[in-house]
Structure formats: C-alpha cells, structure tokens
Amino acid sequence: MTDTSVEPGFLAVWHTFRIPIIASLATLFLLGRFFTQQKRLKTPSSSSLPPSPRLEKPVSEKESIAIPSLDFKPTSQEKQKPSGPKRILGNRQFKGIDKQQQNDQLAKPSFIKPIIFFATLTISTQKRAQWLVEELRAAAQAKSKGSDKDYGLLPPELHDLSEVDFDDYFVSAPKSPPNSLHTRYVYCFLIPTYNIDTIIDTFLSHLDEIHNDFRIDTAPLSGLAGYSVFGFGDKEDWPTEEEGFCSQAKDLDRWMAKLTGKKRAFPLGLGDTKSDAEASLKEWATGLTEVLGEIAETGGLGEGVPGSGNSLESDEEESEDEEDEQRPKKSKKPQAVVDLEDINFGGSNKKARASPLPVDFTTQSSQSSNNQSTLKEMVPSTSPTYAALTKQGYTIVGSHSGVKICRWTKSALRGRGSCYKFSFYGIKSHLCMETTPSLSCSNKCVFCWRHGTNPVGTTWRWKVDPPEMIFKGVKEGHYKKIKMLKGVPGVRAERFAEAMRIRHCALSLVGEPIFYPHINEFVGMLHDEQISSFLVCNAQHPDQLATLNRVTQLYVSIDASNRESLRKIDRPLHRDFWERFQRCLDILREKRNEQRTVFRLTLVKGFNVEDEVKGYADLVEKGLPCFVEVKGVTYCGTSSSAGAGLTMKNVPFYEEVVAFVTSLNDELQKRGLKYGIGAEHAHSCCILLASERFNVDGKWHTRIDYDRFFELLHKEKTEGISFRPEDYMRETEEWALWGNGGFDPTDQRVRKKGKNRDRVVTEE
Numbered sequence: 001m002t003d004t005s006v007e008p009g010f011l012a013v014w015h016t017f018r019i020p021i022i023a024s025l026a027t028l029f030l031l032g033r034f035f036t037q038q039k040r041l042k043t044p045s046s047s048s049l050p051p052s053p054r055l056e057k058p059v060s061e062k063e064s065i066a067i068p069s070l071d072f073k074p075t076s077q078e079k080q081k082p083s084g085p086k087r088i089l090g091n092r093q094f095k096g097i098d099k100q101q102q103n104d105q106l107a108k109p110s111f112i113k114p115i116i117f118f119a120t121l122t123i124s125t126q127k128r129a130q131w132l133v134e135e136l137r138a139a140a141q142a143k144s145k146g147s148d149k150d151y152g153l154l155p156p157e158l159h160d161l162s163e164v165d166f167d168d169y170f171v172s173a174p175k176s177p178p179n180s181l182h183t184r185y186v187y188c189f190l191i192p193t194y195n196i197d198t199i200i201d202t203f204l205s206h207l208d209e210i211h212n213d214f215r216i217d218t219a220p221l222s223g224l225a226g227y228s229v230f231g232f233g234d235k236e237d238w239p240t241e242e243e244g245f246c247s248q249a250k251d252l253d254r255w256m257a258k259l260t261g262k263k264r265a266f267p268l269g270l271g272d273t274k275s276d277a278e279a280s281l282k283e284w285a286t287g288l289t290e291v292l293g294e295i296a297e298t299g300g301l302g303e304g305v306p307g308s309g310n311s312l313e314s315d316e317e318e319s320e321d322e323e324d325e326q327r328p329k330k331s332k333k334p335q336a337v338v339d340l341e342d343i344n345f346g347g348s349n350k351k352a353r354a355s356p357l358p359v360d361f362t363t364q365s366s367q368s369s370n371n372q373s374t375l376k377e378m379v380p381s382t383s384p385t386y387a388a389l390t391k392q393g394y395t396i397v398g399s400h401s402g403v404k405i406c407r408w409t410k411s412a413l414r415g416r417g418s419c420y421k422f423s424f425y426g427i428k429s430h431l432c433m434e435t436t437p438s439l440s441c442s443n444k445c446v447f448c449w450r451h452g453t454n455p456v457g458t459t460w461r462w463k464v465d466p467p468e469m470i471f472k473g474v475k476e477g478h479y480k481k482i483k484m485l486k487g488v489p490g491v492r493a494e495r496f497a498e499a500m501r502i503r504h505c506a507l508s509l510v511g512e513p514i515f516y517p518h519i520n521e522f523v524g525m526l527h528d529e530q531i532s533s534f535l536v537c538n539a540q541h542p543d544q545l546a547t548l549n550r551v552t553q554l555y556v557s558i559d560a561s562n563r564e565s566l567r568k569i570d571r572p573l574h575r576d577f578w579e580r581f582q583r584c585l586d587i588l589r590e591k592r593n594e595q596r597t598v599f600r601l602t603l604v605k606g607f608n609v610e611d612e613v614k615g616y617a618d619l620v621e622k623g624l625p626c627f628v629e630v631k632g633v634t635y636c637g638t639s640s641s642a643g644a645g646l647t648m649k650n651v652p653f654y655e656e657v658v659a660f661v662t663s664l665n666d667e668l669q670k671r672g673l674k675y676g677i678g679a680e681h682a683h684s685c686c687i688l689l690a691s692e693r694f695n696v697d698g699k700w701h702t703r704i705d706y707d708r709f710f711e712l713l714h715k716e717k718t719e720g721i722s723f724r725p726e727d728y729m730r731e732t733e734e735w736a737l738w739g740n741g742g743f744d745p746t747d748q749r750v751r752k753k754g755k756n757r758d759r760v761v762t763e764e
C-alpha cells in the first residue's frame with residue numbers, strides 16, 4: 001500500500017518538477033567542469049605550450065657537466081626535481097630576480113682582465129687588435145700606478161680566433177685563477193665581415209650550437225663580467241647595414257648577448273676600413289676602457305637594461321616593436337590625477353588647504369624670498385606624486401624639476417630614426433635632453449601622456465630651487481639615463497659617445513616650464529653651454545611669456561580654436577583661460593621678429609578637428625607664428641583621458657592629419673596669409689606649415705643653424721646687436737620636404753606590428 005501510494009506521488013512530483021531538476025543538475029555539472037578547467041589552466045604543468053624538446057631529451061649522467069659557479073643551497077622543491085639532463089650553467093639563478101640583478105647583487109670590486117679575440121684574413125684587423133692590446137695595457141698600467149687597491153684593470157690577453165679551441169672559451173666562462181679569486185673577464189672582439197666562407201662563419205655557428213645545445217644553459221657565459229664587439233667592413237661595396245656592412249659583427253654581438261645573458265658592457269662599434277675605422281676604433285676603445293674601469297671598481301655593469309640594468313622610458317616606448325629586449329613591467333593601472341591642492345603634506349595643513357597661499361607665480365619671487373623656509377616642496381620625495389613620477393621613469397631633481405629620456409633618444413642611439421624635430425629643425429634625438437623646471441601645470445589636458453600624475457595648480461606657492469642646482473641635476477640625470485642604455489641591443493658606439501654631450505634641450509616634458517620663477521636664468525645656462533632651447537608653454541601665463549628672454553624656438557600649444565573646445569580639451573584651472581590664451585597669442589605675434597615662434601596643434605578627432613579649420617586660421621592670423629606644427633594626438637590610455645571619453649578612435653590617421661593641414665593651408669591662402677606646407681614626418685603623424693619668410697628662392701629653410709644661433713646670441717650679449725629668426729635658418733633636407741615622408745634615409749626604419757600600425761604615435 002505504502003509503495004503504491006508513494007510511487008504515483010513521486011511520479012507526480014517528478015513530472016511536475018523534472019525540467020527545473022534536470023536544468024539544475026546540468027548547471028551544476030557545467031559549473032563543476034568549468035571550475036576544474038580553470039584550475040587546470042592555472043597549473044603551469046598543464047600549459048598549452050609544448051615543453052621544450054631540449055629539456056625533454058634525456059642524457060646519460062656521464063654526458064652532464066654541472067658548474068654552478070655560485071654557492072647556492074637548493075630549495076626543497078628543487079631537491080625533489082626529477083633527475084633530468086644536467087646542464088652546463090653559467091650561474092645559478094635566485095628566485096624572482098634576473099641574472100643581471102643576481103650578478104650585480106654579488107658584484108664586488110674585482111680585477112678585470114680583458115681578453116681580446118680577433119679574426120683576420122688580410123691582416124688589418126690583427127694590426128688593430130695589437131693596437132688595442134697596447135691601449136689597454138697602458139690603461140692598466142696607468143690605473144695601477146701607486147695603487148694598492150684590491151681591484152683594478154689587468155693587462156689584456158690577445159687571441160686569434162683561428163687558433164683557439166672554441167670549447168676553451170665559449171662553453172663556459174673562464175674561472176678566476178686560484179691565487180686571484182677576484183679576477184673576472186671581459187671578452188672584447190674585433191672582427192671583420194666576409195661574405196665568403198671564413199673562420200668567422202665557423203665561429204658563429206659554434207656560438208649558435210652552444211646556445212642551442214640542450215645540455216648547456218642558454219647563457220653559459222653569464223659568468224663573464226661583460227663583453228663588447230667592434231666590427232670592420234667596407235662601405236664602398238657594402239654601403240649600408242641592410243646590404244651587409246659589418247653584418248658578422250652584428251651577428252656576433254647578438255650571439256654574445258644571448259650567451260652572456262645580455263652582458264653587453266659597451267655598445268657595438270662599427271668602422272669602415274676605407275674611411276673612419278681608426279677614428280671609430282679609438283672612440284670605442286676610449287669608452288670601453290672607461291667601462292672596464294667602472295666594472296673593476298663596482299664589480300657590475302651598473303643600472304640599465306639587462307646588459308646594464310633596466311631603463312624606464314617614455315610611455316610610448318611600449319608601442320614600439322622591440323624584438324630582442326626585455327621591457328620593464330609597468331603598472332597597468334592608470335594613476336589617478338594627483339592634484340597638489342589635494343595632497344596633505346603632513347602636519348596640520350588644513351588651514352593651508354582650505355585657503356592656499358594666494359601667491360600668483362608672477363609675483364612669487366619677491367614674496368617667497370622672505371619665507372622660503374616655511375614654504376612646502378612641490379614634489380616632496382615622500383609624496384605619492386614623487387613615487388608615481390619616478391615609477392614612470394622621471395628623475396626628479398630638487399623639489400620641482402624633472403628629466404626623462406624620450407623614446408626617440410633611444411631610437412636614435414640605435415640608428416632607427418630621430419623624432420620629427422630632426423626632419424623639421426635638424427635636432428638629432430640622441431643629442432636632446434627633455435626636461436622641465438616645473439612639474440606643476442595649470443591645465444589637465446585630456447591627452448596628457450603623463451598619466452595624470454603631475455601636480456597641478458594655478459599659482460606657484462612652493463619652495464623655489466636655485467637654477468644652478470636644477471641645471472646640474474638635470475644634466476646628471478640625463479647622462480645617467482643615457483649610460484643606462486649602453487647595453488641596449490643595437491645601440492651604436494659612435495652615437496653613444498655623441499650622446500654624452502647634450503646639444504639641445506626640449507623644455508616640454510611635464511608641467512609648465514615658465515611656471516618656474518627663474519626660467520630666464522635657467523635658459524641662460526643652457527645657452528652658455530651651447531645647448532639650444534625649445535620651450536613649449538600652454539598659453540596660460542601671458543605675464544611670464546612676455547618677460548621670457550630669447551629661446552631658440554618658442555612654442556605655444558594651441559589645443560583648440562574656440563573657448564568651449566579649449567575648455568573641454570585642456571580642462572584649464574584658470575577661470576579666465578580664454579582671455580589668457582588670447583593675450584599669449586598677442587605676445588607671440590610681438591615676438592615673431594625676434595625669435596622663431598611656433599603654434600603646436602594636437603589633433604584629437606571628435607574634439608578639436610571637425611569644423612575648426614576656420615577657427616584655427618583666425619588664430620594663425622592673430623598670432624602670425626613662424627611655424628604651425630600639426631600632429632595627431634598620442635593615445636595614452638590613462639584614467640584622465642578615459643574619463644574625458646578619449647579612446648583610440650580619437651587618434652587621427654595620417655591621411656586625416658594630411659586632409660586637415662591641406663584645408664588649413666587653403667584657408668590661409670584664401671586670406672592672403674603667406675604660408676605653405678614645409679615638411680613632414682609621416683612616421684609620427686606630424687606636418688609643418690611654415691611662413692614664407694622661411695622660403696628662400698623656392699626652397700624651404702625650416703632647419704636651424706645652431707652654430708650661427710650661438711654666434712648671434714653672443715654678439716647680442718656683447719655688442720647689443722639683435723637678430724631675427726631668418727638669420728639662423730638652414731635649408732630643409734630633401735627627404736623631409738612635403739611629399740617625401742620625412743624619414744632620414746641613413747637610419748633604419750622599424751615598422752610597428754599590429755592593427756594600429758598606421759597610428760604610430762609621437763613624443764611629448
């Protein structure tokens with residue numbers, strides 16, 4: 001009875017609820033599978049990548065040689081590792097740090113012994129190698145004179161690659177002799193290039209084999225203190241690197257980077273045997289000797305990219321195609337805008353925050369001189385702004401200045417092209433320092449690539465650092481950053497040497513340079529050292545602009561053609577921003593016969609391009625600048641830009657920039673204003689409109705004769721003779737003219753991969 005009564009009841013329940021029950025069970029089942037799958041994906045052993053066949057292939061115990069050169073206790077996890085093939089190891093690696101860091105942590109002052117290897121067929125390289133031996137021997141002698149230090153440079157050894165057994169030197173790094181445990185080795189190579197079969201091919205194949213031998217660590221030479229290569233070739237028959245000039249030296253440099261774990265001590269040097277070989281070798285040897293001394297003293301290669309540490313550079317660097325390099329990881333989280341008004345500098349600052357010192361920076365110097373000690377620092381080293389800016393690669397100098405290496409400097413050091421300022425004005429990027437004496441700005445532009453971390457404010461109410469201190473600090477910071485790039489693949493020795501003398505300064509980094517009360521003194525110091533000055537201001541500080549002394553080229557940013565658009569795009573802090581902007585244009589007009597004046601337009605699709613051509617033409621008519629630089633915006637993906645609704649869609653394509661410039665040019669012609677399209681740099685989406693004042697006999701002269709500028713400046717200072725922008729102009733290079741693209745043919749173009757390749761972005 002019970003059974004029969006239960007069964008129909010159960011069936012009835014089943015029929016009523018079977019669909020939800022089945023659905024629930026199916027959901028539970030799918031959820032279960034999903035979680036198991038996720039867990040498996042997170043387990044490294046189940047990576048979808050096939051394991052390296054080199055690591056999988058077993059070898060007998062006899063075949064294996066293990067030379068862990070560091071005393072290192074294995075972790076319990078390592079002890080349990082299945083016995084696989086043992087490998088020849090240059091160094092044991094600590095967890096969480098790369099080899100370079102590991103070596104540097106262990107680095108102590110040492111005795112450095114250079115080992116010079118050369119190859120030759122027609123003897124010229126052998127002779128040059130013998131010369132190098134003498135140079136290094138002399139350096140070793142000079143350094144050891146009267147010194148009883150426990151580090152130093154030892155006399156070099158010389159080896160002909162055709163006579164050495166490669167296994168003796170290139171399977172593992174030589175060990176220190178038992179009587180001098182602090183001795184370490186640096187390999188120096190001098191090799192010619194031959195497109196016929198020579199010992200060099202055998203040698204390079206040997207390096208290839210070592211690198212790819214599964215029994216040997218991929219970087220078995222990481223025990224070396226460093227290496228450097230110099231190549232000889234013939235430019236008459238192999239005029240460019242693409243055509244094979246010094247190609248084997250380049251290959252050797254790459255192999256050694258791999259085998260040593262990127263321990264390039266000094267950049268690759270190249271010399272044309274029929275012209276500059278001796279001079280280039282000399283320059284390279286000087287740099288190398290200096291570095292050898294540094295390694296001996298510090299025991300390491302210093303900071304920089306692997307090979308010389310990590311270099312932090314402009315944000316846009318990430319968009320560049322880099323094939324052989326480790327890039328420092330950057331925080332993906334966009335930083336929030338840090339407004340100085342919002343920062344409490346500790347202590348009871350409430351009153352100050354509620355009513356900031358109402359000191360307009362234009363009147364600042366007189367007021368601040370009385371109470372410097374009570375004023376706060378703009379960017380104290382303990383502040384979040386300081387942390388954020390240094391994380392982005394800025395070197396903060398004093399309490400309100402900064403310096404940073406731009407991506408073009410690195411590109412130029414590698415022979416991959418300079419920024420548009422080379423095409424337009426002749427500035428080689430590796431000779432250019434990018435800096436600002438004021439990290440604070442009075443705008444919060446939507447496209448600012450500074451990650452919104454720069455301080456903002458309308459008034460200068462901070463402690464003021466003296467210009468001498470800033471000048472010294474920014475130069476030191478710049479040179480230090482350049483030195484950090486010496487191990488970057490592709491950096492050329494001759495460019496590296498040139499970069500150790502700053503020739504140009506772009507005062508345009510972050511913030512507003514004319515915000516700094518001693519900007520005139522600072523610019524004077526640049527000029528005294530024959531460093532040209534390009535100063536960019538945001539057209540918000542007319543009084544300061546009016547009293548600004550002569551600079552080599554003076555810019556104002558023109559980010560919109562009308563009040564509403566400017567408010568939206570620049571988000572100015574001043575309520576009378578439009579009036580300030582207009583006054584700045586008037587001042588620029590007055591200055592146009594004394595110095596080169598430039599309008600810089602940054603096009604942001606959807607913000608300041610559409611229907612604004614006439615508005616921009618009005619502004620040009622008002623300010624009559626010598627030049628109008630037009631460039632497509634750089635997308636930086638920060639919170640401030642995202643918050644303003646900026647996406648990749650707002651970045652114009654080059655054709656769109658071209659269309660805009662053409663219409664603006666037409667509009668200027670219609671109004672009888674004498675302008676024309678002077679030059680272009682398609683690579684960074686940038687075009688230059690120039691006043692006909694810079695067109696001589698039908699030829700554009702947008703470049704600058706820097707030597708002439710300094711001559712004239714000197715005359716002005718000493719004899720009171722003023723000069724005009726036309727007095728220091730130079731003819732524009734053919735390849736930079738409108739229609740020719742603007743890429744220096746002597747540099748090697750590297751195209752960016754990926755879908756946004758046409759939206760190659762630019763600096764600043």
Ligand SMILES: Cc1cc2nc3c(=O)[nH]c(=O)nc-3n(C[C@H](O)[C@H](O)[C@H](O)COP(=O)(O)O)c2cc1C
Pocket residue numbers: 119120121122123124125126192193194195196232233234235238244245246247273
């Ligand atoms: C047959 C031959 C092939 C060469 N191939 C190249 C080459 O591909 N690329 C290059 O830059 N130089 C090339 N050169 C130039 C040599 O690298 C250059 O003359 C070098 O200084 C020779 O050094 P050595 O006298 O030590 O052998 C070649 C020279 C010869 C004779």
Ligand code: SF4
Pocket residue numbers: 406407408409419420421427428429430432433434506763764
């Ligand atoms: S001008 Fe600007 S982008 Fe060009 S090299 Fe100098 S700092 Fe870099």
